[in-house]
Amino acid sequence: MYLFDTNIISELYKFRNQKIDPTFRAWISQIKPSDSFISCITLSEIQTGILLKQRKDEVQAAYLNEWFAQQVIPAYQDRTLAITADIALLAAQFHIPDRMDINEAYIAATAKAHHLILVTRNTKDFEKLGIKLLNPFES
16 A cells, blocks of 8 residues: 655646656556555645646646646545644654655655555655655656
8 A cells, every 4th residue: 555745646647748757657557546545745735836836827727726626636535644643743753853844754654654655756855764665766
């Protein structure tokens, strides 16, 4: 079972224009949707990205928002993991002393608390945390 980092969900948007990484495409095509989860933090990060994009490119932001609202949110409606008290406390431990980005700490803590493999393109950011990692862009 997997917890998808935000960069993994963002890569899925590229299916629309066929610019998706071929190694990632091969990996994701073998994963059952029911085996993948996201953190509520991922929803926040994507929404934040769309709102920032809207300031510069309203047309692209509209496409992103449509994809997010019509595909991502419904697909993960029952597979979005919340931040519990235990996850919040573990995230604080991950955040200090190295000052890891707090959102990354929440995502990592969620993976650890739920015994999930964290799927991310940025494995270096999480290597010191003792969680299982997978980079689907590497063959």
